[in-house]
Amino acid sequence: MSNTEVKYWRIGAVIFDCSRRELRCGEQRFYLEPKLFALLQLLLTSEQQQVSREQLIAEVWQGRVVGEGAINRVISLLRKGFASLDTTEHYIETLPKVGYRLAAKVCVLSALPDTGRNSARSRSYTLPILAGLLMVAVLLGWHATRASPNWLKIHSAPAAITHLAGAEFGISNSAEALLFHHLDTNNFSQLWLLADGQPTPLTQEPQQHRGGQLSHDGSQVVFAVYKENSCQIQHLNLRTNQQQALFACPADSAFQASWLADNSGFYYRQRRDKTQPYALYRYSIATGQQQQLTAPATDNLPGELLLAAAPFSLLADTSPRVAQLRYINQHHTELSLLQGPHWQATITQQLPFNVSHMLWVRDDLLLLSSDKMLYQYHLPSATLQPLYQATHSINSFAVRDQHLFIAEQQLNTTIWRYDNTSGITEPVVRGQGINSMPRVSLDEQQLFFLSNRSGHYQIWQQQPISQPKMLTELPVSSTFTRLSLDSDQQSLVFSQDGAVYQVTLPDANLQQILPSSAKANVVNLHSNSLIFSSDRSGDWQLWRYDLVSTALEQLTSNGGYSGIVHNNQLYYSRYHQAGLWQKDLTSGQEQLLLADFDIINWLNWQLVNEAIYYFQPQSGIWRYPLTKEPAELLLPISRDFVHHFSVSAHGIYFVRRNETQGNILLLQLSDE
Structure with a gap:
């Protein structure tokens, strides 16, 4: 077996699974983006696990001209990946005027360690692997009774339920109500609530209100207020009608959120300005604590564009999960499922179109819109099927029981x-x-x-x-x-x-x-x-x-x-x-x-x-x-x-x- 055919390596206390492009240590995982994966493969397969900067340019960047900053950034990210799994050992050594070398002991594994081994080290790797496999089974709903997709179907013609002057967009829902944004003739967007068939404005200030999301229990709304060059994230308690500012946000960051299943907080995306990529965060309403879940992209792409929290039924006995979509180019988007508490990607798939809105509606099913098409994506089989073709561009959508709400927009x-x-x-x-x-x-x-x-x-x-x-x-x-x-x-x-x-x-x-x-x-x-x-x-x-x-x-x-x-x-x-x-x-x-x-x-x-x-x-x-x-x-x-x-x-x-x-x-x- 050549080095390029090896599937598993042990590097110090860390296992490198080439087939999954991830590093493992105990229950922790670190997913390797393409350049990090290529760098580690090159280090492992080079003589004495040592590479020069010229080799890096030739192999990792395919001979393209690369600045010092780009090489240093990739080396730093790989070091941080190892450090996030094991802080007891130094994994990558810099060789002045020469290049880089793996400092940890390296050996090839014929298979992942299994539970039949008695050593403590063997058990420390086996249990997380089994737990990971069990988690994937739960996540994807791989049960015998659900081996094939159970697709949704449309059983009625579309009927308009709002008739306001202007446009309605950015919808989200609870079991009883539907939140939407209304864009008036002056191009101001305000929050409205549709309950019992009656639309009612929630905000009326002459400001731009965007990114509003209604909590699952219908008691809270989180949204962004844009005014001139400022942005502020606001929280509205619908039971007490009290509104409070949560934190400031960059004016160049388009706010988007998805509530946690227990309504205690929300996930959101944010970037420093329009030159920087988006990253994902989690915010707690009670404590005001923020946690960054993903690092900003390092490849000059916009980063995490869309997110959707897993439905409550999936979280009953498992750790929290978030689906994220990342821009690749005009015709491709990368879908990843992130698992807490370490928020490493457990599944990554590429979709053959750009996506404008996403919703995780069922344990095994995502809904995705692209221009005028609404698709359903079956997670276990990684298959895609159209659900509905709209007359105009689909801005957003929501699902409640057996009802599908779609906000269409006609731009001229x-x-x-x-x-x-x-x-x-x-x-x-x-x-x-x-x-x-x-x-x-x-x-x-x-x-x-x-x-x-x-x-x-x-x-x-x-x-x-x-x-x-x-x-x-x-x-x-x-x-x-x-x-x-x-x-x-x-x-x-x-x-x-x-x-x-x-x-x-x-x-x-x-x-x-x-x-x-x-x-x-x-x-x-x-x-x-x-x-x-x-x-x-x-x-x-x-x-x-x-x-x-x-x-x-x-x-x-x-x-x-x-x-x-x-x-x-x-x-x-x-x-x-x-x-x-x-x-x-x-x-x-x-x-x-x-x-x-x-x-x-x-x-x-x-x-x-x-x-x-x-x-x-x-x-x-x-x-x-x-x-x-x-x-x-x-x-x-x-x-x-x-x-x-x-x-x-x-x-x-x-x-x-x-x-x-x-x-x-x-x-x-x-x-x-």
Whole structure:
């Protein structure tokens, strides 16, 4: 048996189970993410369990350019994994100027230790394994009578149970009532309660109330209040009508919660700001104690996007569990089941779509929504089946007895033009669906934009005094992509799943110019040079690809996310830090141009006629001359402003959100 075929290793006091990608010690588990798994495999299979940094780059990062920070971060995470299981031994040793080595004793196991062995060490591993297997059996409901999926079925046509002006969304329920958010005509969202068929507002302040969740017994609500640049998590006792602030939250963190089965607290997700990934937490109402359950992701992805606590029936005789969904790319989501008290992943599966809402409705069944489809996911068999197709996008849903509540939303946006001279604003692109990401030529003879009016996103074109027409399909079905019009106005470029595509004009020919291995994200094109961001080196940096010579070079080393080259100067923003920088590509000197350049500007900022045009979330669209004159506000924003815009020689094209429509629908359910 070769080392690569070994399934089990003993490393000091820890067992490494390759098949499950986890470290074990006693009852504790530590799940290894892909790079940690590859690192440990390399250490184990290398001579004397020793590797150089060059070997790490070649094997773990497949030869990609990697910064010191990326290597140190992965080594540190693996060390922390061992330390979380055993603090009595040092597991990974740093060899100065050489690399790293496993310091603990290593041996191969032909099988996991079993209960037939009499030694205390053998029993210490066997009992947790049996307990783990029993836990999985309970978790997944692997009983003979439930070997095949017992799917839910719809047995009625949808019937609207709310008819308020605006939209209802973000629903949750107890046995007696349904909580929902109502978005009014001023785009303020407030909490409402539907009980005995009567909707009643719970909050009426002129603030944004989001992420509300009704406790299982219907006595409590936890929700987030957003006001200007602040966020606060609030608790409302429906029996006493008392409301209290629990803790502050970052304004860039979209609050989402799921109540504990005993209503004593809730799980929630949070991130520091929009440049950081989400992590999961647990909060106790009585003590105010918070516990972080997961570490933020380390791979430049958003982290834990959705969570759902296990139903009470599953928790009667087992430890608490949470299902979490993690973004992988536009077409894949990773589902993990976490088990307390150590909150390691017990099951991990990949789903072939992006998920907008999740609910754990039965011991063996999750409900998941993706755009207009509602799916049911059978945990024991890891199988998926559609349950319901909505007319509009599914925002959220809830289940009570044999009743399914679904909140649908119909979103519409319009593209407008602001005239710099007259100050007149008028619509230029109307139509159903979402019309977004406008890109206008400097002479305003061509306007390109994204639209899902046909049911999925396509690139559309509009010329003066003509109706919009579809220009080209995207290479794969997409929910969003960033378009960029090149400096010569002869083509559009964009990225999809790491690959870069170009649409030449006016023939609308679509071609791929970089493969997905480029890991490209934000793309701009100037004079046959493609400037794109990629985390291929461990963090987001800017790269330049010459379309003629096919030469590739890295332009930044201190971070870069969206860049434009003009007169041999690189103007760029960073992923983790607000600001706009300038770098002389000859001397390598860098300077900060705009400190108040918000991170969201990666979507739209432009360099036109020796001036930078950018967006400030609290004010509007600004112009900053490269002559370093003071910046000026060109277009103040309104509440319905969507931060997609494009600048021509004489005007600004931008997106406005129309009034959102949507009701809560009721459907009857039954088991097969």
